[in-house]
Amino acid sequence: MKRIEAVNDFVIKFGNVNGSGSASANELFAKSFLRMGIPVSPRNIFPSNIQGLPTWYEVRVTEAGWLGRRGGVDLMVAMNPQTWDKDVREIDPGGYLFYDNTKSLPASKFRDDIHVVGMPLTEICNATYTDARERQLFKNIIYVGALAALLGIEPGVIAELIGEQYKGKEKLLKPNLNAFQMGFHYAEEKLKDAVGLKVQRGYNVGDRIFIDGNSAAGLGMVYGGATVCAWYPITPSSSLAEAFQRYCARLRVDKETGQNRFAIVQAEDELASIGVVVGAGWNGARAFTATSGPGISLMTEFIGLAYFAEIPITIVDVQRGGPSTGMPTRTQQSDILACAYASHGDTKHVLLFPEDPHECFEHAAIALDLADRLQTPVFVMTDLDIGMNQRLTKPFTWDDTRRYDRGKVMTVEELEAGKEFGRYLDVDGDGIPYRTYPGTHPTKGGFFTRGTTKDRYARYSEEGPVYVDNVQRLLRKFETAKSIVPQPVLRGCGKKTRFGAIYYGSTSPAMDEAYAALEAAGIAIDTLRLRAFPFNDTVSDFIAEHDQVFVVEQNRDAQLRSLLVNELNIDPARLMPVLHYDGTPITARFIASEISERVRVLNVEPLKKGKAA
Amino acid sequence: MTYITKPKLHHPTLQQNRIGYTRRDYEGKVSTLCAGCGHDSISAALIQSFWELDIEPHKVAKLSGIGCSSKTPDYFLGNSHGFNTVHGRMPSVLTGANLANRELIYIGVSGDGDSASIGLGQFAHVMRRGVDMAYILENNGVYGLTKGQFSATADFGSRSKRGVENRDSAVDTVGLALLMGASYVARGFSGDKEQLVPLLKAAIAHPGAAFVDVISPCVAFNNHAGSTKSYDYVREHNEAVSRLDFWPSREAITVSYEEGAVIDVPQHDGSILKLRKLDGAYDPTDRIAAMNAIARAAAVGEVLTGLLYVDPSAEDLHAHLSTVELPFNRLGEQELCPGSAMLDRINASLR
Incomplete structure (x- = not known):
């Protein structure tokens, strides 16, 4: 049987039950790679639920530094009986299944083209712990220990991380370390060389930081000088307002008086939260709200008023799937048109498209400046994929000579x-x-x-x-x-080509990787990453210079493409949509295969020399 | 409405207040409401109140929703900033404005459609938060600008101009304001300026959420027999609990009061409310008793007016949020930006 062998380049997926304490164990696992100098890109796939429903955590270990979702699973850690069949099906042939074999399962529950690694986790826990919650929580740490041994993660690295996590909480530190050691030693002795996925020290993390986009945007609002935040809880944006609160408590309290240089109002609904922001903006304070699609819908009347009355306001839209619950805990870029043309009457609005947490920080601060300068609503369009997942990203920077642009205010x-x-x-x-x-x-x-x-x-x-x-x-x-507004970023392939691709926001890491894959396959393509709407001449020039431009986005109806067609008067035939919208983050495999297939079809006539594609 | 604009020149002998302004300095544009509209009387009472309180007009911010009442901030304090916001959402805008600059005086003007129908939620929550403001509800029980539909404060059983009987219960705005935590609650009548002006003055001076419901008959659509918001009905059923005099702290009290008939309610800022009681048993600092009295009066069709409730030790939203004294809109990089050295430390903690 085939056996997937890989060093520093694989995908591990955890199938867990929501509320079982798996999240912190899984995060610990992901961080251990970073400490070994290997880039990692984790993603939460979670339900609209606090306890009981299935949740997954996918960790891409990638020495090459590709931070998009790869697709496919090399090792499945199947801890949830509810999703067992589906989880087992998802493993690539030659891949591995790690599971709790305390209870034996019939052969029909397995596949014959994957390698099965069993460990009696429940049995070990029951023998070691008496408290039900402890049995549950330490089971997670024990499997982290076992995985560390299986993959070759240095135990000292994880011990160091556990030490940081429970600093000052000795009561928790010791038992967590013990559980980790227990799992590690078990696997070291009994599961020797059970998987072909290995980790070796690397040097590709550099000075990058590991943070989620919502926290980064919250911090950007602190640096950008926001004093009023009004919000209403909605997934996936809630953690942004909470991060603002957390950073303000640390950075914005007057040391002498203990008084706050910020005000946060958790309003009764999105109508009130945007109303508070409008009132504060009208009266000269920097104010923002964070929300998601349904919140934008409720805010649109006020957005129109702010546009016409010319009031600076900043709105962060952490995009998700549509209404109700379920898909809303999945990612999409599906509010582009709703925000660009939000409200009644003759309106259109400035949008920013950060690609990662680093830009979430930057765009948050820039949005506050732009709103004051332009006296208008400014939207920061992030999404669940950037907002709620920790991502390896360039460190934040701030120029101390930078002054807030308060715009035209007569004194x-x-x-x-x-x-x-x-x-x-x-x-x-x-x-x-x-x-x-x-x-x-x-x-x-x-x-x-x-x-x-x-x-x-x-x-x-x-x-x-x-x-x-x-x-x-x-x-x-x-x-x-x-x-x-932030200008688009051009990546020329260095050759003459008739093909271009436009993309934005969280599609970036997948596009970077797809670009390299296409290049390796001999497909030359120039790309333009949009960072804002309205579009300037660079965008129309880019489209004019290419016969076919792929517009890669994560929604059903090619919303950004519509905006390009409408605002720049582009012939729609020149803009080919490449669309991914099932709620999972777009992958490089998807983009590369879509583009290469279309390029193949478009290139049926023999290519002339120098006009490669 | 009148088409005759008043001359801009002031008569030299016009009386000035303590800070050198005449009443004319507190006026605004010419009203476009119907002749005899109760709302214009309220605007006049506001002009009188601000003039008597010696408040510089530009230190007041006027906010309103949408509707006849919400147009009125254009008709007083012409040199102040005003904001005609969104239907039913004035409270949230006022809250944000108040957070941005705590030094100004905030007056919110709304109507019964604005506050009791589309904006009932915001009305309730702004009271809960204790935003420092004077919230004036110009209450006529009818939609004026859209021509005569019942509003949510129309009493059960009252009749519209077309003779339709209202079969929905009325929203009791003063009861709701009390329930939600307003720290100053009063009701006046646009036809009784002598009672209304002190109620407004005390509301403006109150350091917390002050609510004044003013019954303000709509001469075009709700001043007929069968209406419970007509001039005649309100005059006949007006049950005042007290007469209020408002004394800013620095003023000597110049009226002599009969022993025992007056109670003093000293305010946070040193000003004094003097209440001449008309109903001997009424205690306006007892919130539960006030709610009972309002409910009892409503049950027999009386309109309870006067100062219904005041919490002399009220606090506002800024106190709840423990914000700095300096207005937010004057804070700059120095006060707000933690700087690059701190950012380096934050970066280091994220590795």
Whole structure:
């Protein structure tokens, strides 16, 4: 029988029961590779549930540093009887099944093209522990110990991690170490060389950090100067507001007075949370909310008001599958159009597309600047895959000379000096008017804020031409946005090619790997990673320079492609959708096979020299 | 409505308040509401209140929802910033504005459609949070701008102008505000300015969530026989529990009160509420008793008015959140950004 042999390059998947304490053990396991200098990319696949339903944790060990989901499973750690059959089916031929063999299972429960590694976990736990919860929790640590021995993870590395986790909690430290040792020694003695997957020290982690996108964005909001956060709990965004809270408690409390330089309101719903953000933005504080698709739906009336009334607000949309529960704990990029054109009337909005936690941090801080500069709602479009999974990412950086861009705010001195103030007056030709904070001056600069019905001086007007004048200026402002949002990132293949690919957000790591695979297969393709909407000329130029452009995204209806067609007047035939939308993160295998197949079809006529594809 | 704009020039002999402003300085644009609308009387009472309180007009932020009532912030305090927000959502916007700058005075103007129907949730939650504001509900029991539909405060059994009887129970806004934790609750009548002005002044000065429900008849759609929000009905059924006088701390009390007829309620900021009791047993600092009294009056069709409840030791949202004294909108990088050295440490903890 074939036996998968691999060093520092494999996928291990854990099938667990939600609420069994597996998450922290699995995280410990994933981190041990990083400490051995080997990049790792873990992903939670979890149910809409706290206890009882199946949950999976997939760990990709990748010396080459490919952080996207690979697809396929080399070693399945099957700890959940409910999903046994499905989990066993998923293993690649020649792969391995690790399971608890305390109770014997009929041969029909196995496959003859995989290698089975059994260990009596329950028996060991029952013999060692009397408390039911301990039996449950330590079982997880015991299998981590066994896996460490099977794969060759240095036990000292895991002992060090356990030490860090239970620092100052000696009562927990010792039993966890013991459980780990128990598992390790058992496997060392009884399961020698049972799997062909091995780990060796590597040097590819570098100075990178390991963090989830929601925490990174929460920290970015602290650095970017957000003082007001209003939110309503919704998966997968809740941990972002909670991270903001956590970092604020550490970084934003006045040491002398103990008072807070932040306010966090857990509102009664998303309508109220966006309302609080709008009120704070109107009054000159930097404010944001974090939500997901259904929250965006509820917020859209306010988003329209903020657009027309020109109020700086920042919204982080951690995207997920559609309504109800279930798919919403899976990832998608399916709110692109809902956010780009959110609300009633003539609206469109600035969107940012961070690719990883590093950019979640950066884009959070940039969004606050852009919202103030442009006086408009700014969306940071992340998703569950980046938001809720820890990812190896470049360390965060901050330039201490950086100043917050508070945009065009007229001061009491300027008003006093007689500078003309018209709330919706385009003084500089960039479509951006001046605003005043309430309470600035006793007689100058006051105005009444409304939605649409106003003239350049914020006076009530229902005249058609006045409305047109205003929304045309808003279009000029949108033009201005093009040059100040994060610019797209071009990757040229160095050859002349008729093929291009556009992608964004969490698709990045899978696309990077697919690019290398396509290159190795002799398929030359240029790529453009979009980092923001509105699109600038780089995007239209890129499309113009290629006969066929693949638009890779994670939703059913090719939403970004629609946005490109609509906003840049592109012939839809030139933009070929490559779509992945089953709720799992897109893989390099998927992208590479979709693109190479289409390139093959498009290349039926013989290629001329120098026009390779 | 009137089409005659008032001249901008002030008469030199107009009386000035302590900070040198005349009443005219507290006016706004000419109202576009119907002649005789109760809401215009409320705007006039607000102008009077702010003038008497010696508050600089631009230190007030006016927020409202959507509807006839919500248009009124344009008709007073013309030099203040105002915000006509979204239907039923003024409370959340006011909350955010208040968090951004705790130094201004926040006045929220809403109607019964805005607060008791579409915005009932936000109405309840803003009271729970204790946002420092004066929330004025201009209550006429009817949708004016959309021409005469019942609102959620229309009493059970009352009749619309077209003769339809309302078969839904009414939302009791003062009862709800009390239940949700408002620390100042009053009800006035737009036709009784003498009672209303002190109620508004004390609400503005109250350091917490202050709610004033003002019965404000709609002359166009709800001032007929069979309505329980008409001028005639409210005059006949108005049951005032007290007459309120409001004394800012620095002022000497110039009215002499009869012994035993008046109770003092000193406020946090040193100001004093003087209550001339009309109902001898009524204690406005007893929340449970206030709820009972309101319910009892409603059961017999009386409209209980006056100061219904006040918590003299009220706290606001900023106190609950323990925020810094300096307004958020004046904090910069220095106060907000932890800097690169701290970021390096955070990075190190993530390896």
